[in-house]
Amino acid sequence: MQTTIHSLKKGQKAIILDFDIDVIPLKLLEMGCLPGNEVELLQIAPFGDPLYLNINGSHLAIRIETAKQIGVELIKNKEK
Amino acid sequence: MSLKNINVALIGNPNVGKTSVFNQLTGLNQQVGNYPGITVEKKMGFCKLPNNIKANILDLPGTYSLNASSIDESVVIELLLNKNDRLYPDVALVVTDVENLKRNLLLYTQIKDLEIPTILVINMADRMEHKGITLDIPYLEEHLKTKIALISSRKGHGIEELKNLIVSYKTISSEPCLNASSIDVEYFNSLRHAFPNQLLYKLWLVITQDVNFLNLERNEIHGSFTKSHSDLKRLQQKETIKRYQFINDVLKEGLKVDSSVAKDFRSKLDRVLTHKIWGYVIFFLILFVIFQSIFEWSKIPMDFIDSTFATLSTMASEHLPSGVLTNLISQGIIPGIGGILIFIPQIAFLFLFISLLEESGYMSRVVFLMDKIMRRFGLSGKSVVPLISGTACAIPAIMATRNIENWKERLITILVTPFTTCSARLPVYAIIIGLVIPDTYVLGILNIQGLTLMLLYVIGFGTAILAAYILNLILKVKGKTFFVVEMPNYKLPMFKNVAINVIEKTKAFVSGAGKIILAISVILWFLASYGPGKQFKNAEQIIKENTKAHPLSPTEFNNAVASQKLENSYIGLMGKTIEPVISPLGYDWKIGIAIISSFAAREVFVGTLATIYSVGGTDNETTIKNKMAAEVNPITGQKIFNFASGISLLLFYAFAMQCASTLAITKKETNSWKWPAGQLVFMSTLAYLVALIAFQILK
Amino acid sequence: MIQEIIAFIILILALAFLIRKFFFKKKSDKNCGSGDNCGCS
Numbered sequence: 001m002q003t004t005i006h007s008l009k010k011g012q013k014a015i016i017l018d019f020d021i022d023v024i025p026l027k028l029l030e031m032g033c034l035p036g037n038e039v040e041l042l043q044i045a046p047f048g049d050p051l052y053l054n055i056n057g058s059h060l061a062i063r064i065e066t067a068k069q070i071g072v073e074l075i076k077n078k079e080k
Numbered sequence: 081m082s083l084k085n086i087n088v089a090l091i092g093n094p095n096v097g098k099t100s101v102f103n104q105l106t107g108l109n110q111q112v113g114n115y116p117g118i119t120v121e122k123k124m125g126f127c128k129l130p131n132n133i134k135a136n137i138l139d140l141p142g143t144y145s146l147n148a149s150s151i152d153e154s155v156v157i158e159l160l161l162n163k164n165d166r167l168y169p170d171v172a173l174v175v176t177d178v179e180n181l182k183r184n185l186l187l188y189t190q191i192k193d194l195e196i197p198t199i200l201v202i203n204m205a206d207r208m209e210h211k212g213i214t215l216d217i218p219y220l221e222e223h224l225k226t227k228i229a230l231i232s233s234r235k236g237h238g239i240e241e242l243k244n245l246i247v248s249y250k251t252i253s254s255e256p257c258l259n260a261s262s263i264d265v266e267y268f269n270s271l272r273h274a275f276p277n278q279l280l281y282k283l284w285l286v287i288t289q290d291v292n293f294l295n296l297e298r299n300e301i302h303g304s305f306t307k308s309h310s311d312l313k314r315l316q317q318k319e320t321i322k323r324y325q326f327i328n329d330v331l332k333e334g335l336k337v338d339s340s341v342a343k344d345f346r347s348k349l350d351r352v353l354t355h356k357i358w359g360y361v362i363f364f365l366i367l368f369v370i371f372q373s374i375f376e377w378s379k380i381p382m383d384f385i386d387s388t389f390a391t392l393s394t395m396a397s398e399h400l401p402s403g404v405l406t407n408l409i410s411q412g413i414i415p416g417i418g419g420i421l422i423f424i425p426q427i428a429f430l431f432l433f434i435s436l437l438e439e440s441g442y443m444s445r446v447v448f449l450m451d452k453i454m455r456r457f458g459l460s461g462k463s464v465v466p467l468i469s470g471t472a473c474a475i476p477a478i479m480a481t482r483n484i485e486n487w488k489e490r491l492i493t494i495l496v497t498p499f500t501t502c503s504a505r506l507p508v509y510a511i512i513i514g515l516v517i518p519d520t521y522v523l524g525i526l527n528i529q530g531l532t533l534m535l536l537y538v539i540g541f542g543t544a545i546l547a548a549y550i551l552n553l554i555l556k557v558k559g560k561t562f563f564v565v566e567m568p569n570y571k572l573p574m575f576k577n578v579a580i581n582v583i584e585k586t587k588a589f590v591s592g593a594g595k596i597i598l599a600i601s602v603i604l605w606f607l608a609s610y611g612p613g614k615q616f617k618n619a620e621q622i623i624k625e626n627t628k629a630h631p632l633s634p635t636e637f638n639n640a641v642a643s644q645k646l647e648n649s650y651i652g653l654m655g656k657t658i659e660p661v662i663s664p665l666g667y668d669w670k671i672g673i674a675i676i677s678s679f680a681a682r683e684v685f686v687g688t689l690a691t692i693y694s695v696g697g698t699d700n701e702t703t704i705k706n707k708m709a710a711e712v713n714p715i716t717g718q719k720i721f722n723f724a725s726g727i728s729l730l731l732f733y734a735f736a737m738q739c740a741s742t743l744a745i746t747k748k749e750t751n752s753w754k755w756p757a758g759q760l761v762f763m764s765t766l767a768y769l770v771a772l773i774a775f776q777i778l779k
Numbered sequence: 780m781i782q783e784i785i786a787f788i789i790l791i792l793a794l795a796f797l798i799r800k801f802f803f804k805k806k807s808d809k810n811c812g813s814g815d816n817c818g819c820s
Contacts (some may be wrong), residue, residue, distance in 0.1 A: 021317050022310055024560045029320045030145040032183050037324075042347065046356040047452040050461070052567060056324075058183050058344070059567040061448050066563070403782035408789065423816050596800065599793040609812055 001074045005051065010039040014056075014072035015039075031075040032056030036080045039072060085134045087167055088127075088246060090177035091156060091191060093184050094142030095441075097203045100233035102139040105243070110139075113585055119438035120155050120482070129243050138167055141421050144183070146190045146285060147316065150485055160194055171249035172198045173242075178208055178215070179569060179609065180336060185224075185327045186320070192225065193260055193281040197252040199227055199245050206232040212338035219305055220334040225257045234574055253424060258326045260284070263318040288312055327772055340520070346569050353445045363446055366437075367468070374429045374472075383426040389418030405526055412605030413598070420594045421682060423473065424586055426503045431585040432578065439573035439581075447565050457545050458552025458701035459496075460489040460563065461506055467493070467544065470500035471537075474742045475592045476585045478749055485564075488557045492548050494749055495759055498742050499544035501537045501734070507686045508678070508733050510523040516726030532730075539734050600740060601684070604651065604677045611649035618645040650674065665768070666725030666775040667714065679738050724778035732771035737763030 008014060018035050033039070042059070043052040049054045050061045093099040101108070106125025124137035140159065141152035148154035159165055159771050160172075172191050176184035181202065191198050200220075216415070225244050231238030244251075261268035261280055271283050312459035328487035353359055437443045443465065451461025459467075469477035477497050484490035510533075517529050573748045615622065623632075623640045632640060646652050647669075661670050670689075678685035689708065710719040737743070737760050746756040 021313050023428065025149060026147050026313070026316055026320070026566075027144060027149045027562075028564060029317055030147065031566075032188055032319075032324070033202065034321055039288060043350060043448075045326055045354065045452060046359065046491050049452040049455075050563065051450060052350070052448060056182065058180065059569075060446075061451075061565045061567060062309075062565075063451070063563045401782070403780065405782035405786045405789075408786045595796065599796050602789060602793040603797075718797070738799075740801075 003052065003072060005039060005041070005062075005070045005072055005073065006064055008039075008051075008072070010044060013038060013075045014042045015075060017071040019070045019075055024066065028062070028066070031060060032046055032058045033070065035077075037074075039070075085136050086170045086246070086249065088135045088137045089159070089167075089169035089172045090137060090186065091172055091185065092142060092174060092201075093144055093177070093180065095566060096142075096175050096177040096180070096184060097233045099139065100174040100574060100577055101173070101201065101231070101242075102137060103241050103580060104233050104236060105135075105137055108563055108580075114585075120152050122155075129247050131247055131618055133247055135246060136167070138169070143187065145187055147288065150483075152482065158283065160191070160196070161285060165388045169196060171246060171252070172196045173201050173246070174198055175201045175203055175454060178202050178204045178213055179211060181595065182324075182327055182331060184324055185331075188224070189323050189326065190281075192254075193256045193258075195254045195256060195279060197249050197254045199242075199249070199252060200224060201229045201231060203233055204230055205230045205237065206235050210217075212340065214336045214338075216334045216336075220330065223257070223330045223334065225253045225255050227252055234571075235466055256281070256286075258323065260319055263322055267315075288316060341529050349570055349704070350567075351443065353442065354448055359445070359449050363449060367437060371431070371471070372432045374426055374433075374583060377429055378425040382422055385418060385422045385425075389414055389421075392418075406436045407609065408602070408605055411609075412602050416598045416601030417594075419601070420590060420597050422489055423503050427472045427476070427589050428582055428586050429656060430469065431476065431582045434469060435578045435581040435585075436573045438465075439571070441568045443571045444565050444567050448567070453515065457548040457557075458489065458492045459545075459548050460484050460486060460493070461565065463489065463493040467500055467541070470497040470502060470544075473502055473504070473589050473593065474498045474739065475498075476588050476746050478590060478742070478745050481749070485562050488552075489554065491557060491750060491755070492551045492555070494746055495551060495755065496544040496547045498737060498739065498759065498763070499540055499547060499735070501540035502739075504732055504739070505536075509533060509730060510520070510731050511686055511689070511708075512721075513725050515721050516723050536734055543735065592745060593739075596741045596744060597684075600679065604684070604688075605663070607651040607654070608649050608673075608677075608754075609647060611645065611652065613648060615648040616645055646673075654719075664776070665771045666720075666722075666779065668720055671720070672731070675732075675738075679740060685733075722779075724775050728771040728775035731774050732767045734767075735763055735770055736767035 002017065003014075005014070016033060016037050016039055017034050021029070024033070034056070037056040039056075040054040041051060042054055045052070045061075049064045052059070052061045052065065053065050090098055090102055102123065102125060105127045109127070110123060110125035112121050112123050120141060125137045125139070127135045127137050129135055138159075140156045142549045143156050145153075146157045146160070148157050159167060160169075166368075174184075174191055176188065188198070188200060202215070211463075215230070216227050217230065224739060229238055229242040229245050231242055233239075261272075261284075268280060269285075272280060275283055282370040353362060393410045396414055397406060400406040400409065434443075437446070446464055447461035450464050451460075452684040454461055454463050463481070466477040466480045469480055470578045474497050478494050479499075481490050481493045484493060513529050513532050517532050520528055522528055522531070610616070619641050623637065623644055627640070631637075647656075651673050652669070654676055655669040658672045659667075659669040660678070662668075662675070667675070674685045674688040677688045708721050709719070712718065713720055743760060746751060746759060750756075
């Protein structure tokens with residue numbers, strides 16, 4: 001299922017899809033936010049913003065307005 | 081054997097322990113300066129290597145890539161593109177952290193592309209077992225085309241081997257490890273044809289950002305090779321992808337993780353520390369402990385410094401040959417220096433705590449918790465550190481705003497930080513509260529004086545937030561919103577790093593504020609010791625005449641003369657001149673003098689009052705207080721220091737922009753005159769109006 | 780007298796220092812770095 005990082009629930013993992021690079025700063029890409037890499041939502045701050053993510057092994061936090069711009073494909077949990 | 085020093089540059093991501101490596105290599109042989117023209121700190125150190133070779137070590141600001149997104153980061157790329165810079169490295173040490181190797185290596189591959197001999201330093205080796213990580217060093221060395229130093233800067237392991245590697249830097253391959261030009265073969269081929277003598281990757285970096293060290297006019301490049309902004313960005317994305325592909329391939333064989341062994345302390349702690357409720361509770365508890373400790377611990381050193389300088393001052397006037405210079409030294413310079421040093425305990429303790437929080441990794445979680453709240457007021461989560469630091473001194477606080485990416489958020493933080501109650505205001509508050517607030521208890525346990533002080537702190541902080549809110553609405557400043565904060569692993573703060581950090585920040589205060597305060601103290605002393613006209617010159621005679629009928633004792637006589645001189649000195653005349661302006665606030669010309677002189681540093685207010693109320697230069701609080709309490713307005717017969725005027729003074733000092741040093745640093749950090757000027761006007765006006773209203777209502 | 784002269788010199792130095800600190804012209808308008816979040820507003 002396709003969605004954006006913004007809509008992930010805590011603990012969910014997803015694969016990053018293509019996104020508009022004019023809107024996402026290069027720095028974020030260089031920290032590992034690239035199409036094909038895995039992202040996991042670790043914590044949501046109180047009030048819902050920012051989001052604490054594990055992107056490609058990097059632990060970082062970004063604001064919702066940036067998270068909304070990154071499309072992802074959810075990974076189905078194969079357990080149970 | 082030539083003993084030329086080799087230049088070593090330390091490069092790496094933030095949070096990899098680069099500073100620890102720097103500290104390990106240089107010990108205390110380091111100095112912090114500034115890069116010319118900008119406000120980024122330049123950290124240089126000296127290290128003796130084996131074989132009698134000496135090295136200059138340059139600790140560059142942490143960055144994730146050569147593509148800079150802030151001033152800090154731009155320093156790195158500017159150095160590395162300029163072979164003629166005298167700090168240009170002979171060898172680069174790229175410091176990485178074994179847990180984040182994948183991301184750290186991006187920067188490494190970029191540096192390699194610049195064909196500088198590069199040593200890969202893999203730090204935090206002591207954590208490998210913990211995390212179930214094993215490395216195939218020979219494999220990595222071969223594919224990354226370098227020599228690897230596996231170290232633990234915390235434990236001090238591997239440093240000697242690293243030094244040996246540095247010494248043999250000439251044997252390290254300077255071949256790039258991947259061919260970046262394949263992202264757009266045609267484009268790079270044409271570049272290569274046009275500029276055959278230039279390093280291809282350097283050209284690429286120049287084109288993609290605002291750097292000009294190759295003496296290639298940007299027009300030259302752009303004319304023939306113009307690509308649109310988004311095309312360039314697309315290429316940069318391709319470059320990044322290509323690099324990560326390379327890194328992933330190498331690490332697939334070179335790094336193995338046994339996740340059954342890996343322990344995850346980080347997420348357990350995170351769950352508590354970023355919790356909706358507990359996160360904040362813990363944070364405020366920590367803040368409370370910090371402030372209590374700072375107050376308690378600073379008392380003793382502060383008293384010590386106070387009495388030492390009082391003694392020095394007396395000694396100077398007694399032992400040096402009498403004359404103008406001696407007076408300047410004992411009444412102007414020594415108290416001036418004492419007034420600066422007395423704040424070191426508070427400032428040092430505050431930075432000790434902040435440094436501990438940062439080193440442990442907790443600060444990032446605070447930023448995470450506070451960002452949304454702060455944004456409502458135009459600030460950033462990263463504004464928390466400056467705002468807290470401002471309670472010690474605004475100068476290091478404003479310097480701490482450098483890591484705020486968004487210019488508007490950073491500017492607003494710089495402008496509102498001076499509203500927080502800095503330590504210099506405390507002596508002023510203490511004496512006024514002691515004078516006009518009753519020393520009684522409410523509800524049996526809450527001391528009203530203490531409550532008033534706390535209230536002043538709240539007012540300071542609240543005004544800062546409110547001002548931020550208003551500025552956010554008014555200011556039309558360009559600023560892309562771009563917020564990323566890395567959440568590093570929790571670690572135990574290293575004492576060495578913390579200590580060096582505290583020393584640096586304290587030095588910043590002393591040299592930033594100290595020189596200005598001292599200079600103004602000198603000037604003020606002159607203004608108070610000289611005056612035009614006969615009233616000043618003939619002070620002794622005048623007093624003699626006036627008290628012919630009731631002669632005074634020698635002490636009283638001297639005090640009266642001093643008082644007469646002060647009233648007619650330059651600064652006395654200045655005070656009298658502004659009296660009509662400040663009397664609606666409940667102040668007389670004597671307070672006027674104190675206000676003017678506290679422009680040097682707020683705490684000068686108390687010292688000046690001591691002089692004015694002729695207590696012979698000693699800072700004995702009870703005596704000053706008694707004298708002040710007895711002061712009466714000659715016209716109305718009312719006490720000068722009453723409840724109304726006291727509150728008015730407290731509020732005036734809460735809001736007034738009275739610190740020349742803060743204005744200076746604001747000018748430096750914002751690179752312009754208009755911001756500190758605006759601050760001065762706005763805050764002074766606000767202080768005046770609030771004090772006016774308060775007095776008029778309460779009188 | 781020597782004392783007066785030295786004291787006066789100190790005064791001049793203090794004044795000169797402050798003037799330089801506050802009215803010093805920006806001698807290098809070097810680029811403040813890449814990206815649009817530098818100090819030039």
